[in-house]
Amino acid sequence: MAFPGLLNYWFVVILMMIGFFIVIAHGNLVKKIVGLNVFQISVFLFYITMGKVDGGSAPILAEGIEVYSNPLPHVLILTAIVVGVATTALGLALVVRINESYGTIEEDEIGAMEDDA
Amino acid sequence: MIVVAVAIARLHNLFAVVMLTGIFSLLGAAAYVVLDAVDVAFTEAAVGAGISTVLMLGTLALTTSEERTAPRDRVILALVVVVLTGAVLVYGTLDMPFYGDPMAAIHQHVAPRYLGASGAEIGIPNVVTSILASYRGYDTLGETFVIFTAAAGVLAILGRARGPGTSKPTKAEREDAEV
Numbered sequence: 001m002a003f004p005g006l007l008n009y010w011f012v013v014i015l016m017m018i019g020f021f022i023v024i025a026h027g028n029l030v031k032k033i034v035g036l037n038v039f040q041i042s043v044f045l046f047y048i049t050m051g052k053v054d055g056g057s058a059p060i061l062a063e064g065i066e067v068y069s070n071p072l073p074h075v076l077i078l079t080a081i082v083v084g085v086a087t088t089a090l091g092l093a094l095v096v097r098i099n100e101s102y103g104t105i106e107e108d109e110i111g112a113m114e115d116d117a
Numbered sequence: 118m119i120v121v122a123v124a125i126a127r128l129h130n131l132f133a134v135v136m137l138t139g140i141f142s143l144l145g146a147a148a149y150v151v152l153d154a155v156d157v158a159f160t161e162a163a164v165g166a167g168i169s170t171v172l173m174l175g176t177l178a179l180t181t182s183e184e185r186t187a188p189r190d191r192v193i194l195a196l197v198v199v200v201l202t203g204a205v206l207v208y209g210t211l212d213m214p215f216y217g218d219p220m221a222a223i224h225q226h227v228a229p230r231y232l233g234a235s236g237a238e239i240g241i242p243n244v245v246t247s248i249l250a251s252y253r254g255y256d257t258l259g260e261t262f263v264i265f266t267a268a269a270g271v272l273a274i275l276g277r278a279r280g281p282g283t284s285k286p287t288k289a290e291r292e293d294a295e296v
Contacts, residue, residue, distance in 0.1 A: 009210035011119070017203040018122040025195035028184040030131055030176060034138050037169065038122055041145045044161070048154045053224060054217035058153045059244040061236045067219070069153035070228045071244040075253055078245070079260045081160050086267035088169055092176040093271040099180040106185055
């Protein structure tokens with residue numbers, strides 16, 4: 001019990017903060033979406049580690065297995081992964097459209113153009 | 118995974134960044150297998166590592182693959198914000214149950230009922246599938262609406278400007294149908 005303890009949550013927090021850092025520190029719109037993806041996967045990991053039970057096996061009913069991990073977070077994350085891809089696709093479509101209008105995907109260049117106009 | 122994530126944050130070649138994102142996703146899928154979430158793992162491997170990477174590569178093909186360096190003061194400000202937020206979150210985890218604790222609150226509510234009764238009620242051994250399709254069927258219906266909306270949105274954004282290149286969301290939809 002002593003070893004993993006709370007370390008799994010801290011691992012998730014580190015990954016989450018790297019994703020957050022990518023989103024706020026970079027001006028490139030594709031990079032921002034990548035950062036969102038990293039953040040997203042760390043949230044998924046957070047849910048899945050919460051569902052883990054010591055000595056449990058995957059939640060597929062079988063003879064002779066008594067302990068299963070919690071299936072509910074798995075279901076929620078299954079839905080979230082697909083929704084995540086949908087949002088990623090929409091975001092990338094917006095990026096392509098912005099590139100068509102402004103000829104750049106750097107946030108501050110777009111801002112400068114807006115100020116000029 | 119942390120190493121890959123740091124590499125993603127530091128690299129400026131967007132092509133390499135996208136490839137690393139695929140690797141990151143695949144490592145995540147491996148972690149899910151270790152954590153007993155096999156269904157999630159193969160969805161992540163197919164959708165996260167596969168479709169997302171393809172979508173991003175498509176975007177790079179239509180835009181640019183080099184990123185300009187972020188201004189220094191902005192990076193420092195971002196680091197300060199991130200470290201502060203991280204510290205608050207770590208403080209928050211101090212109240213969490215330990216990893217793998219069978220007495221954690223999350224395992225006490227509806228999960229035992231799903232595990233105990235779904236085999237007799239739904240008749241399929243995979244509990245994740247029975248929850249997804251039956252107990253929480255409305256969630257899955259809502260998910261389908263979200264994908265439809267995203268597909269419609271992508272079509273609305275890109276459709277006027279260009280005919281092809283709009284087949285992206287349908288690919289995601291097909292994948293979802295398989296999952």
